[in-house]
Amino acid sequence: MFKNATFIKSITDLKDDPGEYPQVLMIGRSNVGKSSFINALAGRKSLARVSNTPGKTITLNFYLIENMFYLVDAPGYGYARRSKSAQDDFIIMIERYLTRSKYMRLVCLLIDFKVGPTEDDLFTFQFLKNLKVPLMVVATKKDKVQKTHQLKRTNELKRVFSETNFVAYSSVTKENLDLIEQTIRNQVMTLG
Numbered sequence: 001m002f003k004n005a006t007f008i009k010s011i012t013d014l015k016d017d018p019g020e021y022p023q024v025l026m027i028g029r030s031n032v033g034k035s036s037f038i039n040a041l042a043g044r045k046s047l048a049r050v051s052n053t054p055g056k057t058i059t060l061n062f063y064l065i066e067n068m069f070y071l072v073d074a075p076g077y078g079y080a081r082r083s084k085s086a087q088d089d090f091i092i093m094i095e096r097y098l099t100r101s102k103y104m105r106l107v108c109l110l111i112d113f114k115v116g117p118t119e120d121d122l123f124t125f126q127f128l129k130n131l132k133v134p135l136m137v138v139a140t141k142k143d144k145v146q147k148t149h150q151l152k153r154t155n156e157l158k159r160v161f162s163e164t165n166f167v168a169y170s171s172v173t174k175e176n177l178d179l180i181e182q183t184i185r186n187q188v189m190t191l192g
């Protein structure tokens with residue numbers, strides 16, 4: 001678990017990127033558990049807002065961890081109520097962010113352990129692979145799958161995301177949280 005997590009700011013324009021420290025971006029479908037994941041990593045109940053209804057504006061929320069790096073919470077993609085053009089805007093903004101930022105060290109793509117990967121997830125996975133950013137796929141809500149089916153499901157997902165760092169996780173049981181924390185720490189220490 002990380003110490004000293006502080007919300008720094010929300011930005012809607014990349015010119016307001018705080019820069020200065022390495023950054024780790026959380027990306028994933030709406031409701032997949034990005035904010036819960038950030039809260040678990042930070043050991044806080046409500047640092048990141050859980051289940052906020054996505055609006056029209058695309059905001060990136062910056063949380064400074066241990067005065068050393070940022071966890072960045074992105075809005076969920078594939079949200080039905082958001083228009084196609086807003087979804088395109090989202091992809092364009094993320095692409096710009098990932099290709100221009102000197103500080104990006106890791107992208108965590110969150111997918112749902114039970115229902116994922118959706119078509120949107122696979123599109124985003126391919127998009128991130130093409131950008132060649134360091135990537136970790138985190139399958140959330142593992143607790144929602146019966147224990148007896150978890151291994152089979154894990155192996156299925158590992159096959160889909162082969163050659164990519166893949167971790168099954170749950171914000172309820174906190175399974176593999178330490179492993180994920182270590183991966184983030186290692187990536188943050190790498191030079192950009």
Ligand SMILES: Nc1nc2c(ncn2[C@@H]2O[C@H](COP(=O)(O)OP(=O)(O)OP(=O)(O)O)[C@@H](O)[C@H]2O)c(=O)[nH]1
Pocket residue numbers: 028029030031032033034035036037049050051052053054074075076077140141142143144169170171172
């Ligand atoms: N059972 C279970 N529920 C979870 C888990 N992670 C998140 N949730 C629940 O899923 C819902 C959505 O979680 P959020 O963390 O708000 O998801 P998000 O990806 O930040 O959603 P957006 O910000 O809307 O894109 C909430 O009701 C959480 O309590 C998990 O690992 N297991």
Ligand SMILES: [Mg+2]
Pocket residue numbers: 034035036049050051052073
């Ligand atoms: Mg959220």
